[in-house]
Amino acid sequence: xxxxxxxxxxxxxxxxxxxxxGEGRMCLQRCDDCSSVRYPAAPCCPRCGSEAxxxxxxxxxxxxxxxxxxxxxxxxxxxxxxxxxxxxxDEGPMVVGNLLGDQATDPAIGAPVRLRLQTVExxxxxxxxxxxxxxxxxxxAKTEKR
Amino acid sequence: MTDRSxxxxxxxxxxxxxxxxxxYALDHAALRDGKVRSxxxxxxxTALKRALSDAGLRLSDIDGLVVGQSTAVxxxxxxxxxxxxxxxxxxxxxxxxxxxxxxxxxLAECVALVYGNDQKSAGTQYGGPNAMGGERFLAYVxxxxxxxxxxxxLYAMMANRYMAEAEFTPADLGRIAVGQRRFAEQNANAxxxxxxxxxxxxxxxxxxEPLRLFDYCLVNDGGVALIVTTAERARSNPRAVGLAAFARxxxxxxxxxxxxRLMDYYHDAHRRAAADLYAVAGFGPEAVDSVQxxxxxxxxxxxxxxxxxxxxxxxxxxxxxxxxxxxxxRLPMNTSGGMLSESYxxxxxxxxxxxxxxxxxxxxxxxxGVRHVHYMSDVAGKVSSLMYRRAGA
Ligand SMILES: [Zn+2]
Numbered sequence: 133x134x135x136x137x138x139x140x141x142x143x144x145x146x147x148x149x150x151x152x153x154g155e156g157r158m159c160l161q162r163c164d165d166c167s168s169v170r171y172p173a174a175p176c177c178p179r180c181g182s183e184a185x186x187x188x189x190x191x192x193x194x195x196x197x198x199x200x201x202x203x204x205x206x207x208x209x210x211x212x213x214x215x216x217x218x219x220x221x222d223e224g225p226m227v228v229g230n231l232l233g234d235q236a237t238d239p240a241i242g243a244p245v246r247l248r249l250q251t252v253e254x255x256x257x258x259x260x261x262x263x264x265x266x267x268x269x270x271x272x273a274k275t276e277k278r
Numbered sequence: 279m280t281d282r283s284x285x286x287x288x289x290x291x292x293x294x295x296x297x298x299x300x301x302y303a304l305d306h307a308a309l310r311d312g313k314v315r316s317x318x319x320x321x322x323x324t325a326l327k328r329a330l331s332d333a334g335l336r337l338s339d340i341d342g343l344v345v346g347q348s349t350a351v352x353x354x355x356x357x358x359x360x361x362x363x364x365x366x367x368x369x370x371x372x373x374x375x376x377x378x379x380x381x382x383x384x385l386a387e388c389v390a391l392v393y394g395n396d397q398k399s400a401g402t403q404y405g406g407p408n409a410m411g412g413e414r415f416l417a418y419v420x421x422x423x424x425x426x427x428x429x430x431x432l433y434a435m436m437a438n439r440y441m442a443e444a445e446f447t448p449a450d451l452g453r454i455a456v457g458q459r460r461f462a463e464q465n466a467n468a469x470x471x472x473x474x475x476x477x478x479x480x481x482x483x484x485x486x487e488p489l490r491l492f493d494y495c496l497v498n499d500g501g502v503a504l505i506v507t508t509a510e511r512a513r514s515n516p517r518a519v520g521l522a523a524f525a526r527x528x529x530x531x532x533x534x535x536x537x538x539r540l541m542d543y544y545h546d547a548h549r550r551a552a553a554d555l556y557a558v559a560g561f562g563p564e565a566v567d568s569v570q571x572x573x574x575x576x577x578x579x580x581x582x583x584x585x586x587x588x589x590x591x592x593x594x595x596x597x598x599x600x601x602x603x604x605x606x607x608r609l610p611m612n613t614s615g616g617m618l619s620e621s622y623x624x625x626x627x628x629x630x631x632x633x634x635x636x637x638x639x640x641x642x643x644x645x646x647g648v649r650h651v652h653y654m655s656d657v658a659g660k661v662s663s664l665m666y667r668r669a670g671a
Contacts, residue, residue, distance in 0.1 A: 138407060138422040172420060172534050197540050200434035201487040202425060206406035210425040218435055218536055226535040228421045241442040254423065261423055 136209040137261065139254035145173035148187050153260040158247055159187040160225060171225035192247030193267065194219040197226060199239050219245055219264055232265045239266065280525075285558045288382035289521040293512035294374075294666075296333025296505035297630040298325040299467065302621040306398075306469045306498050314399045314499075318349050319357040321501030322394030326358060329503035335388070340505075342386025344373040346393030346626065347414075354392060362386065370502075370625030371572075371655045371662040375524045377506040387508055393626040394501040402497070404428055415658050416534045430494055432539060433575040434486035439540055441488065444592035446580060448488050450599065452479035454576040455492040455618055457604035462615025464605070464642040469496055470619040493576040495617035502626035504633070515669070519633045522650065522665040523558035527551040529659035538659050547661035548585020548654075556587075559650075559665045563588050566665075567648040568635055569609060570628040572655035573616045579603075582654040586663070610645050625655055629664075636668040 140146065145161075149172075152159035162169045163177040164184035176183045197218040205212055215231040217239060231239055232248060244267040249260045305315045316324070322345070330337060337358070343365040345354040351365050364385040366376050370393065377389040395402075403409055405428025412419030419427060426432075440446060456476055462468035474492065482491040512518035527550035529538040538544055556562040563586065571582045580594030588609065589597045597603065603611035614620040614631040621627050632651040634640050649671040653664040 138425070138427075140423045141412065141416075141419050172416070178531060197536075198435040198439035200426075200431050200438060200489075201484070202431065203484040203487060206427060207422075207425055214425055216421070216424055216426045216431065216435075218540055226532075226537050226540070228424055228426055228536070230424050241439055252423070259423065 134258070135250070135252045137252040137254050137259070138207050138209060139256040140259070142256070143173070145175060149173050150259060152187060152189075153249060153262060156249065156260070157189045158192060158249075158262045159189050160223065161185040162188040169223045169225055171227055190221055190223050190247075194221040194245055194264075196231075196239050196241055196243045196245055198241060199231065201235070215239065217245070217264055227262065229262055229264045232263050280554050282554060282558050285523065285525070285554065288378050289523050289558060291382045291509055292378045292506050293509050293515075293518040293520050294504055294629075294633050295507050295512050295515055295518050296329040296335065296503075297633045298328025298330070298332055298503045299627065299630055300324050300500045300502075302467050302498060302500050303469050303471075305500060309399055309499065316396070316499075317400075318394035318396045318501075319354060320394070321396065321499060322349060322354060322392040322503065323358055323501070325394070325501035325503035326390055326392050329390070329505050333505045335505060339388050340390045342377065342380050342389030344368055344376055344389060344391045346370070346373065346395070346624065348393070348395040348397070348624070358390075358392070360390070369655075369657065370623075370629055371653060371664055372526070374504070374506065374521070374629060374664055375526065375662065378521060378524060381506065381508055387511070389506045391504040391506060392501070393503070393623060395623065396499045397622075398497050398499045404497070405430070417536060417658075420534055428486065430489055430575060431486040432536065433577045434489045435536070436539055436543060436581070437488050437577045440543065440580065444595065446592075446595040449476060449480065450580075450595045451488070451493055451576045452476045453598050454579050454603070455479055458573070458612045458616045459619045460605050461610070461613050461643050462619035465614050465620055468615040468620040469498055470615065489575065489577070492618070495574045495622040496619070498621055500621055500623055502623050502630055504629055517637050518669050519636045520667045520669060522560070522667040523555045524662075524664050525551040525555035525558065526660070526662045527554075528661070533659055543581045543585070544656045544659045544661060545581070545585045545591070547659055548582065548656065551661045551663050552586045555663050555665055561650070566609070566650050566652045568613060568645045568651045569603075569611045570632050570651060570653045571612060571616075572625045572628065572657060573612055573618055574622070574657070576618065578656065579611070582656055585656070585661070586652070586654055605643065613640065613643050613645060628653055632664075632666045636666055
């Protein structure tokens with residue numbers, strides 16, 4: 133059974149973010165003028181002000197900036213406990229997701245993580261959520277070499 | 279670039295001459311018995327009557343109005359029956375700053391700052407499907423699909439990173455809650471007065487790990503009002519409390535992605551505000567006798583103390599463990615019990631406590647010989663700070 137999740141707030145510029153995820157990849161806006169990558173979606177570049185941008189796929193790797201484990205239930209769809217992590221992408225921006233896998237072990241700050249899409253149902257329809265799992269040792273070695 | 283000589287003139291142009299609060303503990307007890315005493319506007323009106331009485335002024339003396347963010351300007355003015363020459367809406371610290379700006383610029387001479395909140399009886403949600411604040415702070419609602427909406431969860435993430443970097447433990451968070459509770463025990467208007475031990479704290483349930491129940495502020499109804507007027511009008515008033523300085527610095531770039539929160543603990547804004555504040559006041563932490571810190575969560579305390587230079591970065595645990603911040607310490611903090619133990623008035627009750635401390639009217643919890651009280655607020659990276667001074671100090 134597909135997990136149920138709260139729907140995200142959707143502004144004009146978020147649609148492309150979720151559409152790309154529905155096609156199996158996580159894309160962020162990359163500025164056509166200064167190449168900086170931004171999240172969340174925005175009408176213009178926070179570095180140079182340019183409105184020209186291209187939705188470009190991210191590598192899907194990053195590191196844990198911090199985490200929290202929810203013990204209180206805030207959403208009917210989400211019984212605790214569950215882990216939320218902030219992840220610094222290799223491309224620079226920071227995003228939020230759930231850490232999949234063992235929910236009882238505290239993730240280490242700085243731990244390398246890999247993207248994994250999770251299909252969920254929301255009140256606004258089906259979504260593919262960008263989620264994170266701890267990278268295996270060989271993935272880490274690859275990330276560091278690159 | 280800020281202009282410190284103008285800032286000094288603006289701060290020196292005003293004084294707080296009246297304060298008022300509702301009966302937090304009594305109203306909270308009544309609500310537990312099912313009696314809703316009033317709504318947000320009614321609590322504000324009660325607080326304003328008390329502040330006017332405290333100041334020896336009448337409503338007709340008021341020509342400026344600042345209302346808190348939980349009420350509408352027009353409806354508040356309508357309920358209070360004032361048509362001021364100037365009005366605005368602001369959080370607690372910015373209400374004081376805006377009143378000073380209005381007075382310094384000549385828009386008004388006697389400003390009522392009023393706050394009312396019925397968040398408990400009205401069931402305001404600070405997380406979940408109807409989380410408040412998303413229209414002002416996108417990060418409060420952006421991450422709903424991942425179950426992250428509460429402000430507490432954002433502070434929990436700050437705490438986990440900080441504890442991995444600094445010598446700071448969950449027990450240090452507990453010491454903050456315990457110290458403030460000890461002040462609340464000496465405050466008849468505080469809602470939470472039952473003694474709290476570190477063991478009680480450590481045994482309490484997690485909400486968003488590592489934060490526990492006692493790291494979270496209360497949620498209650500109430501109102502607060504202050505009267506701010508010109509320094510000339512206040513000159514002959516021995517109970518008037520002056521402003522040595524005010525300062526502000528924002529961090530909003532990358533705020534939704536949580537970068538300034540998690541990577542910097544808002545220290546860039548703390549440093550900018552502190553530099554202006556201390557330069558304008560002409561003194562720094564060495565001359566501060568008591569601090570009031572916006573404490574919706576215990577975690578605000580180490581970040582504000584480090585950011586404003588009360589200790590080095592990563593060294594707040596030492597200050598906390600020394601007992602400096604607790605009753606009898608050298609830097610008593612949140613002496614009313616703060617929002618963790620007195621009342622969650624979103625920073626407004628701290629202003630009243632600062633004024634009463636400087637008037638010497640706080641009874642058992644009075645800080646001896648207090649000349650300067652420093653208020654610090656860093657909600658969502660918008661750092662604002664006030665340095666209050668005793669009349670004649
Ligand atoms: Zn650009």
